[in-house]
Amino acid sequence: MTRHHYLGNSRIAGKGLRYVAMLEGRWVALVGWGAAALKSRHRDAWIGWRPELKWQRLKFLANNVRFLILSEGRIPHLASKILSVNLKRLSRDWEHAHGHPILLVETFVDTRRFAGTCYKAAGWIALGHTRGYRRSGRTYYHHGNTKTLFIRPLHRMAARLLSDPWSNLTRFQEGDMINISSVRIEGKGGLWECLKRVPDPRKARGIRHKKLSVLAIAICAILSGCKSFAAIWEWAERCNQSMLKRLWCRRDPQTKHHVPPSEPTIRRMLQQIDAAAVDKEVMTWLRAQAKDSIEDVVAVDGKTLKASRARGGKPVHLLSAFLQQQRVVIAQQAVDGKSNEITALVPMLEEVDIEGMVVTTDALHTQKESARFIVEKKRADYFFTVKDNQSTLKNDIESLHMEAFPPSG
Secondary structure: OOOOOOOOOOOOOOOOOEEEEEOOEEEEEEEEEOOOOOOHHHHHHHHOOHHHHHHHHHHEEEEEEEEEEEOOOOOOHHHHHHHHHHHHHHHHHHHHHHHHOOOOEEEEEEOOOOOOOHHHHHHOOEEEEEEOOEEOEEEEEEEOOOEEEEEEOOOOHHHHOOOOOOOOOOOOOOOOOOOHEEEEEEOOOOOHHOOOOOOOOOOOOOOOOOHHHHHHHHHHHHHOOOOOHHHHHHHHHOOOOOOOHHOOOEOOOOOOOOOOOOOHHHHHHHHHHOOHHHHHHOOOHHHHOOOOOOEEEEEEEEEEEOOOOOOOOOOOOOEEEEOOHHHHEEEEEOOOOOOOOOHHHHHHOOOOOOOOOOOEOHHHHOOHHHHHHHHOOOOEEEEEEHHHHHHHHHHHHHOOOOHOOOOOO
């Protein structure tokens, strides 16, 4: 890279990855990826994001800062093929190395030296030319050498995911993201109907923001990846007026604008509210969203919550039931510190409608009482695992000669 690339092999700015492309055991290309440019008018206009969103989500972009073909002989379509193969694994590798995926990539081609043909052949989009500035520290200097900006979305909804304040970018694959813009808030089975059943712990005097508004903002923000009171408030501050109106935020009589609750208001409400009641209603609401798709498998598993140990106590252990395809939790139950997950299964599924569905569990829940409850009371089926610790049951299953019961077509 130092010998053959006109920019040399300088340090990649920000997070980065370097690749070596090999063909029949020999190196044919070097590819380097780094942090995206802080400012790019064409890219920012194409995405359509607001400045405050850009600073938060710029990490989901990567810049192809180096691309060097090493092959001496001419190999047709080599450069575009390398780019195509590299992009198929870039997001996965980036998430493994840096903890988050990549939604869109960019590169700047010096048109005095290259035409950018390989990028065009690999499906990249030419957005326009730069103004000929370079950044040094916090200052921009004009050098007059313009470059062509190319971008390549790695997800078909990249622009929407990056520009929509409601988007959950913690997991952006199809089926993994809850799109807040399309969930049911009003009407039967909507969020308002569920939250109305949660009692308001505040005294009537001095209330400025509705209970429904504060809780809805907190729930939507958490589903969008927020993990603290401050993050929930910041999420609400980024909402536009139409979003705030939909969330029933207070309308200022002087400015005529909808105003979100402050961070202390959100914090006090969430600290005082009946968490179990909110959890129950949110699960009811999420189950209503899940009914819009075909789903017949409920997985039951228990996990210990990280950093949940109270002083002198044990970590919180939760048993959860979730829809496998949608990855939506529909019920959860805290496991008594003096007991285990077995006793928590029935209370957790008691209020959940799973009729006609299949419940899968690990070997711990292979119990007669659990099977009878699922089949007789919940009118569902189960798929249990049997291990050597239940030798009698395992021998009974083996004696059935399962080859006589082939799977149905």
